[in-house]
Amino acid sequence: MDYLTIALPKGKLFAKSVELLAKVGYAADNVVEDSRKLVITNEETKVKFIIVKTVDLPTYVEYGAADIGIIGKDVLNEERKDIYELLDMGYGGCHLMMAVPESKVLPEITDYAHMRVATKYPKCAADFFDKLGMQMEIIKLNGSIELGPIVGLSEMIVDIVQTGRTLRENHLKEVASVFPSTARLIANKVSFKMQYDRIRKLVEDLKVVLKEEKPE
Ligand SMILES: Nc1ncnc2c1ncn2[C@@H]1O[C@H](COP(=O)(O)OP(=O)(O)OP(=O)(O)O)[C@@H](O)[C@H]1O
Numbered sequence: 001m002d003y004l005t006i007a008l009p010k011g012k013l014f015a016k017s018v019e020l021l022a023k024v025g026y027a028a029d030n031v032v033e034d035s036r037k038l039v040i041t042n043e044e045t046k047v048k049f050i051i052v053k054t055v056d057l058p059t060y061v062e063y064g065a066a067d068i069g070i071i072g073k074d075v076l077n078e079e080r081k082d083i084y085e086l087l088d089m090g091y092g093g094c095h096l097m098m099a100v101p102e103s104k105v106l107p108e109i110t111d112y113a114h115m116r117v118a119t120k121y122p123k124c125a126a127d128f129f130d131k132l133g134m135q136m137e138i139i140k141l142n143g144s145i146e147l148g149p150i151v152g153l154s155e156m157i158v159d160i161v162q163t164g165r166t167l168r169e170n171h172l173k174e175v176a177s178v179f180p181s182t183a184r185l186i187a188n189k190v191s192f193k194m195q196y197d198r199i200r201k202l203v204e205d206l207k208v209v210l211k212e213e214k215p216e
Protein backbone atom coordinates (compact mmCIF):
# COMPACT_ATOMS: atom_id res chain seq x y z
CA MET A 1 0.00 0.00 0.00
CA ASP A 2 1.20 3.52 -0.79
CA TYR A 3 1.64 6.02 1.98
CA LEU A 4 -1.13 8.56 2.44
CA THR A 5 0.34 11.95 3.29
CA ILE A 6 -1.89 14.13 5.44
CA ALA A 7 -1.13 17.82 5.91
CA LEU A 8 -2.18 19.35 9.21
CA PRO A 9 -2.17 23.10 9.85
CA LYS A 10 -0.44 24.56 12.88
CA GLY A 11 -2.77 26.70 14.97
CA LYS A 12 -6.43 26.66 15.85
CA LEU A 13 -7.51 23.69 13.74
CA PHE A 14 -4.65 21.41 14.78
CA ALA A 15 -5.88 19.73 17.98
CA LYS A 16 -9.40 18.92 16.76
CA SER A 17 -8.06 17.60 13.46
CA VAL A 18 -5.66 15.22 15.23
CA GLU A 19 -8.46 14.08 17.55
CA LEU A 20 -10.84 13.29 14.67
CA LEU A 21 -8.25 11.51 12.56
CA ALA A 22 -7.40 9.30 15.55
CA LYS A 23 -11.07 8.34 15.82
CA VAL A 24 -11.10 7.04 12.24
CA GLY A 25 -7.95 4.97 12.67
CA TYR A 26 -5.34 7.50 11.71
CA ALA A 27 -3.82 7.85 15.16
CA ALA A 28 -1.20 10.47 15.37
CA ASP A 29 -0.05 10.02 18.96
CA ASN A 30 3.40 11.38 18.35
CA VAL A 31 2.17 14.22 16.16
CA VAL A 32 2.61 17.39 18.15
CA GLU A 33 2.15 20.85 16.80
CA ASP A 34 5.43 22.29 18.00
CA SER A 35 7.45 19.26 17.00
CA ARG A 36 10.68 20.04 15.20
CA LYS A 37 10.10 16.90 13.22
CA LEU A 38 8.34 17.94 10.04
CA VAL A 39 7.31 14.52 8.75
CA ILE A 40 5.92 11.92 11.13
CA THR A 41 5.44 8.45 9.71
CA ASN A 42 3.15 5.74 11.05
CA GLU A 43 4.40 2.51 9.47
CA GLU A 44 1.47 0.51 10.78
CA THR A 45 -1.23 2.57 9.09
CA LYS A 46 0.99 3.71 6.20
CA VAL A 47 0.36 7.34 6.92
CA LYS A 48 2.70 10.30 6.89
CA PHE A 49 1.74 13.51 8.65
CA ILE A 50 3.25 16.82 7.72
CA ILE A 51 2.66 19.88 9.88
CA VAL A 52 2.61 23.13 7.94
CA LYS A 53 1.77 26.79 8.26
CA THR A 54 -1.95 27.40 7.73
CA VAL A 55 -1.71 29.55 4.61
CA ASP A 56 0.76 27.17 2.93
CA LEU A 57 -1.39 24.07 3.38
CA PRO A 58 -3.41 24.31 0.14
CA THR A 59 -0.15 24.71 -1.81
CA TYR A 60 1.22 21.42 -0.42
CA VAL A 61 -2.00 19.68 -1.42
CA GLU A 62 -2.21 21.29 -4.87
CA TYR A 63 1.29 20.10 -5.75
CA GLY A 64 0.71 16.62 -4.31
CA ALA A 65 3.32 17.03 -1.58
CA ALA A 66 0.39 16.06 0.63
CA ASP A 67 -2.46 13.85 -0.62
CA ILE A 68 -5.03 15.36 1.71
CA GLY A 69 -5.24 18.09 4.33
CA ILE A 70 -7.53 19.95 6.68
CA ILE A 71 -7.89 23.71 6.31
CA GLY A 72 -10.34 26.57 6.89
CA LYS A 73 -12.70 27.59 4.10
CA ASP A 74 -11.44 31.16 4.57
CA VAL A 75 -7.95 30.08 3.53
CA LEU A 76 -9.35 28.13 0.55
CA ASN A 77 -11.31 31.16 -0.60
CA GLU A 78 -8.23 33.32 -0.41
CA GLU A 79 -5.60 30.92 -1.78
CA ARG A 80 -7.73 29.56 -4.67
CA LYS A 81 -5.73 26.43 -5.30
CA ASP A 82 -6.67 23.68 -7.71
CA ILE A 83 -7.74 21.01 -5.22
CA TYR A 84 -10.86 19.02 -4.35
CA GLU A 85 -12.86 20.02 -1.31
CA LEU A 86 -14.20 16.73 0.06
CA LEU A 87 -15.92 17.42 3.35
CA ASP A 88 -17.15 20.20 5.60
CA MET A 89 -15.81 19.14 8.99
CA GLY A 90 -18.02 21.58 10.89
CA TYR A 91 -15.52 22.78 13.50
CA GLY A 92 -13.35 25.90 13.34
CA GLY A 93 -16.48 27.98 12.80
CA CYS A 94 -15.95 31.68 12.26
CA HIS A 95 -16.80 34.25 9.61
CA LEU A 96 -15.04 36.83 7.53
CA MET A 97 -16.52 40.28 8.02
CA MET A 98 -15.99 43.97 7.57
CA ALA A 99 -15.66 46.10 10.71
CA VAL A 100 -15.17 49.80 11.41
CA PRO A 101 -14.49 51.80 14.60
CA GLU A 102 -17.68 51.99 16.73
CA SER A 103 -17.55 55.79 16.48
CA LYS A 104 -17.39 55.77 12.69
CA VAL A 105 -20.36 53.66 11.66
CA LEU A 106 -21.99 55.09 8.51
CA PRO A 107 -25.60 54.54 7.32
CA GLU A 108 -24.77 52.49 4.17
CA ILE A 109 -21.91 50.11 3.33
CA THR A 110 -21.31 52.02 0.10
CA ASP A 111 -20.61 55.14 2.19
CA TYR A 112 -17.20 53.57 2.94
CA ALA A 113 -16.12 53.69 -0.72
CA HIS A 114 -12.54 54.79 -1.47
CA MET A 115 -11.36 54.12 2.09
CA ARG A 116 -8.45 51.96 3.25
CA VAL A 117 -9.04 48.37 4.34
CA ALA A 118 -6.52 46.36 6.37
CA THR A 119 -6.82 42.60 5.87
CA LYS A 120 -5.09 39.25 5.76
CA TYR A 121 -7.55 38.30 2.96
CA PRO A 122 -6.88 40.78 0.12
CA LYS A 123 -8.52 38.71 -2.65
CA CYS A 124 -11.68 38.00 -0.66
CA ALA A 125 -11.89 41.64 0.40
CA ALA A 126 -11.38 42.86 -3.18
CA ASP A 127 -14.13 40.53 -4.47
CA PHE A 128 -16.49 41.64 -1.73
CA PHE A 129 -16.04 45.34 -2.51
CA ASP A 130 -16.02 44.79 -6.28
CA LYS A 131 -19.45 43.18 -6.06
CA LEU A 132 -20.69 46.28 -4.28
CA GLY A 133 -19.09 48.46 -6.93
CA MET A 134 -16.79 49.99 -4.34
CA GLN A 135 -13.24 50.94 -5.15
CA MET A 136 -11.05 50.53 -2.08
CA GLU A 137 -7.41 50.69 -1.09
CA ILE A 138 -6.59 47.26 0.26
CA ILE A 139 -3.64 46.96 2.64
CA LYS A 140 -2.37 43.42 3.23
CA LEU A 141 -1.32 42.58 6.79
CA ASN A 142 -0.31 39.24 8.27
CA GLY A 143 -1.82 39.51 11.75
CA SER A 144 -3.24 41.81 14.44
CA ILE A 145 -5.49 43.30 11.77
CA GLU A 146 -7.61 45.10 14.37
CA LEU A 147 -4.69 47.41 15.01
CA GLY A 148 -5.12 48.98 11.56
CA PRO A 149 -7.91 51.48 12.38
CA ILE A 150 -6.55 52.14 15.90
CA VAL A 151 -3.25 53.49 14.62
CA GLY A 152 -4.71 55.15 11.54
CA LEU A 153 -3.29 52.70 9.01
CA SER A 154 -6.77 52.05 7.64
CA GLU A 155 -10.36 53.16 8.13
CA MET A 156 -11.64 49.60 8.41
CA ILE A 157 -10.74 45.91 8.47
CA VAL A 158 -11.86 42.72 6.77
CA ASP A 159 -11.04 39.92 9.19
CA ILE A 160 -12.19 36.75 10.90
CA VAL A 161 -14.53 37.00 13.87
CA GLN A 162 -15.52 34.15 16.12
CA THR A 163 -16.64 35.18 19.59
CA GLY A 164 -16.50 38.91 18.80
CA ARG A 165 -14.20 39.51 21.75
CA THR A 166 -11.32 40.98 19.70
CA LEU A 167 -13.72 43.41 18.02
CA ARG A 168 -15.23 44.52 21.34
CA GLU A 169 -11.88 44.97 23.02
CA ASN A 170 -10.72 47.19 20.18
CA HIS A 171 -13.98 49.19 19.90
CA LEU A 172 -14.77 47.94 16.42
CA LYS A 173 -18.19 47.08 15.06
CA GLU A 174 -19.07 44.55 12.37
CA VAL A 175 -21.00 46.27 9.58
CA ALA A 176 -21.15 43.48 6.98
CA SER A 177 -20.55 39.75 6.77
CA VAL A 178 -18.42 38.46 3.87
CA PHE A 179 -18.82 34.67 4.29
CA PRO A 180 -18.90 31.97 6.99
CA SER A 181 -16.06 29.48 7.35
CA THR A 182 -15.46 26.01 8.84
CA ALA A 183 -12.67 23.46 8.51
CA ARG A 184 -12.65 21.45 5.26
CA LEU A 185 -11.01 18.20 4.21
CA ILE A 186 -9.24 18.75 0.90
CA ALA A 187 -7.45 16.43 -1.53
CA ASN A 188 -4.94 16.61 -4.33
CA LYS A 189 -6.74 15.85 -7.59
CA VAL A 190 -4.40 13.09 -8.73
CA SER A 191 -4.15 11.53 -5.25
CA PHE A 192 -7.94 11.43 -5.08
CA LYS A 193 -7.98 9.21 -8.17
CA MET A 194 -4.92 7.13 -7.29
CA GLN A 195 -5.98 6.50 -3.68
CA TYR A 196 -9.71 6.72 -4.28
CA ASP A 197 -10.84 3.80 -2.07
CA ARG A 198 -8.76 4.83 0.86
CA ILE A 199 -9.69 8.52 0.72
CA ARG A 200 -13.38 7.74 0.13
CA LYS A 201 -13.40 5.47 3.18
CA LEU A 202 -11.72 8.15 5.24
CA VAL A 203 -14.40 10.66 4.19
CA GLU A 204 -17.23 8.24 5.04
CA ASP A 205 -15.68 7.37 8.42
CA LEU A 206 -15.19 11.04 9.24
CA LYS A 207 -18.83 11.73 8.37
CA VAL A 208 -19.92 9.06 10.87
CA VAL A 209 -17.69 10.40 13.63
CA LEU A 210 -18.78 14.00 12.99
CA LYS A 211 -22.44 12.96 13.07
CA GLU A 212 -21.95 11.10 16.36
CA GLU A 213 -20.35 14.21 17.82
CA LYS A 214 -23.14 16.47 16.63
CA PRO A 215 -26.40 14.53 16.34
CA GLU A 216 -29.15 16.36 14.42
N1 LIG B 1 -10.86 33.15 16.49
C1 LIG B 1 -11.09 32.06 15.77
N2 LIG B 1 -11.90 31.11 16.23
C2 LIG B 1 -12.14 29.98 15.53
N3 LIG B 1 -11.58 29.72 14.35
C3 LIG B 1 -10.77 30.62 13.87
C4 LIG B 1 -10.48 31.83 14.54
N4 LIG B 1 -9.62 32.51 13.82
C5 LIG B 1 -9.40 31.76 12.75
N5 LIG B 1 -10.08 30.62 12.77
C6 LIG B 1 -10.10 29.51 11.80
O1 LIG B 1 -8.99 28.69 12.09
C7 LIG B 1 -8.06 28.74 11.02
C8 LIG B 1 -6.68 28.76 11.58
O2 LIG B 1 -6.52 29.93 12.35
P1 LIG B 1 -5.10 30.29 12.94
O3 LIG B 1 -5.25 31.55 13.71
O4 LIG B 1 -4.53 29.11 13.63
O5 LIG B 1 -4.28 30.48 11.59
P2 LIG B 1 -3.38 31.66 11.17
O6 LIG B 1 -4.20 32.91 11.27
O7 LIG B 1 -2.76 31.34 9.87
O8 LIG B 1 -2.28 31.60 12.26
P3 LIG B 1 -1.15 32.62 12.53
O9 LIG B 1 -1.81 33.60 13.47
O10 LIG B 1 -0.13 31.73 13.16
O11 LIG B 1 -0.74 33.22 11.23
C9 LIG B 1 -8.43 29.99 10.21
O12 LIG B 1 -8.03 29.86 8.87
C10 LIG B 1 -9.94 30.01 10.38
O13 LIG B 1 -10.55 29.09 9.49
Ligand SMILES: O=P(O)(O)OC[C@H]1O[C@H](OP(=O)(O)OP(=O)(O)O)[C@H](O)[C@@H]1O
Pocket residue numbers: 142143144145146159160161162163164165166167
Ligand atom coordinates in the same frame (compact mmCIF):
# COMPACT_ATOMS: atom_id res chain seq x y z
O1 LIG C 1 -13.86 36.94 17.56
P1 LIG C 1 -12.72 36.40 18.32
O2 LIG C 1 -13.07 35.16 19.08
O3 LIG C 1 -12.07 37.42 19.22
O4 LIG C 1 -11.60 35.91 17.28
C1 LIG C 1 -11.17 36.73 16.23
C2 LIG C 1 -9.69 36.89 16.22
O5 LIG C 1 -9.07 35.63 15.94
C3 LIG C 1 -8.21 35.78 14.82
O6 LIG C 1 -6.97 36.22 15.20
P2 LIG C 1 -5.74 35.26 15.54
O7 LIG C 1 -5.89 34.75 16.93
O8 LIG C 1 -5.58 34.23 14.48
O9 LIG C 1 -4.53 36.26 15.51
P3 LIG C 1 -3.96 37.14 14.31
O10 LIG C 1 -4.48 38.52 14.60
O11 LIG C 1 -2.50 37.03 14.44
O12 LIG C 1 -4.47 36.60 13.00
C4 LIG C 1 -8.86 36.89 14.02
O13 LIG C 1 -7.94 37.47 13.12
C5 LIG C 1 -9.32 37.83 15.08
O14 LIG C 1 -8.30 38.70 15.47
